[in-house]
Amino acid sequence: MTQRVISAFLPRWPTDRLARLQGQKTVGKSAPSPDAPIVMVGRVGRRRAIAHMNLAAAKAGLRFGQAVAHATAMVPGLVLHELDTEGDNAALQRLALWAQRLYSPTVAADPPDGLVIDATGCAHLFGGEEKMLIDLRRRLSKAGYAATVAIADSWGGAHALARYSRRSVFVAPAGALGQQLKDLPVAALRLAPEIVQALAKPGFDTIGELEATAKGPLAHRFGMEPIRRLDQAHAREREPIEPVFAAETPRAAKIFAEPIGAPETLARYLTELTIELCAVLEAASLGAKTIDAWFYRVDNRVESVRIGLSSPARDARRLAKLLCEKLEKVDPGFGVDKMALAAPGAEPLAYSQDDALGGKRRADLSGLVDTLRVRLGPDAVYRLASAESDIPERSVRKVPAAEAPAAFSWPVDWPRPFRVFPRPELIETVALLPDQPPASFTWRGVRRRVRRADGPERVFGEWWKADAELARSRDYFQVEDEGGERYWIYRDGDGEDAASGSQRWFMAGVFG
Numbered sequence: 001m002t003q004r005v006i007s008a009f010l011p012r013w014p015t016d017r018l019a020r021l022q023g024q025k026t027v028g029k030s031a032p033s034p035d036a037p038i039v040m041v042g043r044v045g046r047r048r049a050i051a052h053m054n055l056a057a058a059k060a061g062l063r064f065g066q067a068v069a070h071a072t073a074m075v076p077g078l079v080l081h082e083l084d085t086e087g088d089n090a091a092l093q094r095l096a097l098w099a100q101r102l103y104s105p106t107v108a109a110d111p112p113d114g115l116v117i118d119a120t121g122c123a124h125l126f127g128g129e130e131k132m133l134i135d136l137r138r139r140l141s142k143a144g145y146a147a148t149v150a151i152a153d154s155w156g157g158a159h160a161l162a163r164y165s166r167r168s169v170f171v172a173p174a175g176a177l178g179q180q181l182k183d184l185p186v187a188a189l190r191l192a193p194e195i196v197q198a199l200a201k202p203g204f205d206t207i208g209e210l211e212a213t214a215k216g217p218l219a220h221r222f223g224m225e226p227i228r229r230l231d232q233a234h235a236r237e238r239e240p241i242e243p244v245f246a247a248e249t250p251r252a253a254k255i256f257a258e259p260i261g262a263p264e265t266l267a268r269y270l271t272e273l274t275i276e277l278c279a280v281l282e283a284a285s286l287g288a289k290t291i292d293a294w295f296y297r298v299d300n301r302v303e304s305v306r307i308g309l310s311s312p313a314r315d316a317r318r319l320a321k322l323l324c325e326k327l328e329k330v331d332p333g334f335g336v337d338k339m340a341l342a343a344p345g346a347e348p349l350a351y352s353q354d355d356a357l358g359g360k361r362r363a364d365l366s367g368l369v370d371t372l373r374v375r376l377g378p379d380a381v382y383r384l385a386s387a388e389s390d391i392p393e394r395s396v397r398k399v400p401a402a403e404a405p406a407a408f409s410w411p412v413d414w415p416r417p418f419r420v421f422p423r424p425e426l427i428e429t430v431a432l433l434p435d436q437p438p439a440s441f442t443w444r445g446v447r448r449r450v451r452r453a454d455g456p457e458r459v460f461g462e463w464w465k466a467d468a469e470l471a472r473s474r475d476y477f478q479v480e481d482e483g484g485e486r487y488w489i490y491r492d493g494d495g496e497d498a499a500s501g502s503q504r505w506f507m508a509g510v511f512g
Contacts, residue, residue, distance in 0.1 A: 182208030259335020287312025287349030
């Protein structure tokens with residue numbers, strides 16, 4: 001599988017973070033105006049200069065590196081703050097932990113103003129790569145951080161596109177990095193400023209010009225750094241993404257003297273690491289809700305898998321089994337020389353004691369639920385619960401499978417079928433009178449004669465939700481055909497007034 005990496009660029013990270021902090025401190029008070037020009041002051045040599053600025057300051061004509069004395073004279077009312085590099089980097093680490101919970105096990109801070117996310121095999125969970133990027137940018141914007149995001153085959157390529165492509169969301173097709181990067185400036189390669197200046201003297205302005213140059217003379221004149229960055233950007237050289245860890249996150253790791261790659265060997269050491277991780281969890285009286293596993297390959301690529309649990313757990317045997325089922329998605333390449341496990345967001349776990357008097361305990365289905373979630377996907381396993389609605393297809397909702405079952409709010413005097421269709425299906429009927437059930441109906445190409453029927457049960461439209469349902473109504477009938485099969489059908493309308501519905505008949509569900 002081709003590696004896909006997301007780079008998120010936060011162009012105004014220090015000032016956006018400052019604005020967010022000021023907003024939190026002024027809850028209930030008047031917040032600072034977003035139109036106030038704000039700059040972060042750093043040092044260039046011995047002089048104080050602008051290191052970062054917000055959008056209002058940029059619109060006022062200020063520029064990076066400008067002397068503070070000149071800037072204050074140029075923009076009256078300019079707000080000055082000292083640049084807090086250490087605080088910005090710590091906050092960036094916390095933002096990476098936030099992204100790790102939402103998007104991928106492998107997320108790292110990309111100082112001083114970005115995040116890097118290994119999105120290999122993750123995009124389908126969001127409906128595709130573009131939707132994943134849009135969701136990430138939307139969440140960052142909602143938190144108050146301006147961002148541009150890009151996804152490509154390499155960290156270096158995504159980093160360059162996020163910062164220099166002039167698009168807020170950029171999806172580089174797999175295998176097309178050369179075409180996408182060729183017109184970007186050499187500075188997009190993450191080279192030191194002095195190297196960029198040295199390359200500009202002989203006329204190397206774009207990545208395409210540098211890529212087309214013979215590498216021998218280039219290395220002889222400028223060293224190996226430009227070539228290394230070119231190879232990283234074009235995915236010819238892998239860059240390992242070392243995932244971020246919270247200090248309190250339980251974890252376990254193992255380094256191998258010789259690379260391993262056989263499935264049974266990976267499973268054996270993964271089981272040993274799971275036992276070690278569970279011991280760490282037990283010492284802290286915690287249970288894992290999510291477990292991330294990383295496999296560091298000898299070619300500097302990192303494979304990762306994640307399992308989610310329906311309830312906190314630290315049963316090593318059960319967790320190892322779930323993790324080993326994910327090994328089929330791990331490509332060990334030429335071998336794995338390091339393996340790591342972590343349980344982010346671990347929760348307190350208290351075991352319940354068996355009833356000594358022989359009372360019955362509620363069956364624990366979490367093991368079954370977790371196994372099905374790993375095999376079928378997290379969205380394929382759910383429990384049905386009732387919803388407050390008079391319309392039958394709206395009265396059922398999906399809830400997490402581990403959620404405690406709640407009493408259904410359906411009326412007890414009118415039985416409901418065990419299967420209610422989410423979209424009622426049109427049927428053809430032969431009905432004698434408007435208030436009588438049909439004598440026969442045709443459903444899915446089969447004609448059925450009605451032997452017994454009960455009804456009608458009239459249900460009115462939910463006028464408080466939509467004006468179009470003000471005059472709507474339905475008449476439901478329970479009918480039984482000659483073969484003993486029972487169905488739940490309804491007429492859309494009261495059979496007389498056209499405003500009450502289309503007067504057509506629908507199959508709402510089956511009783512079994």
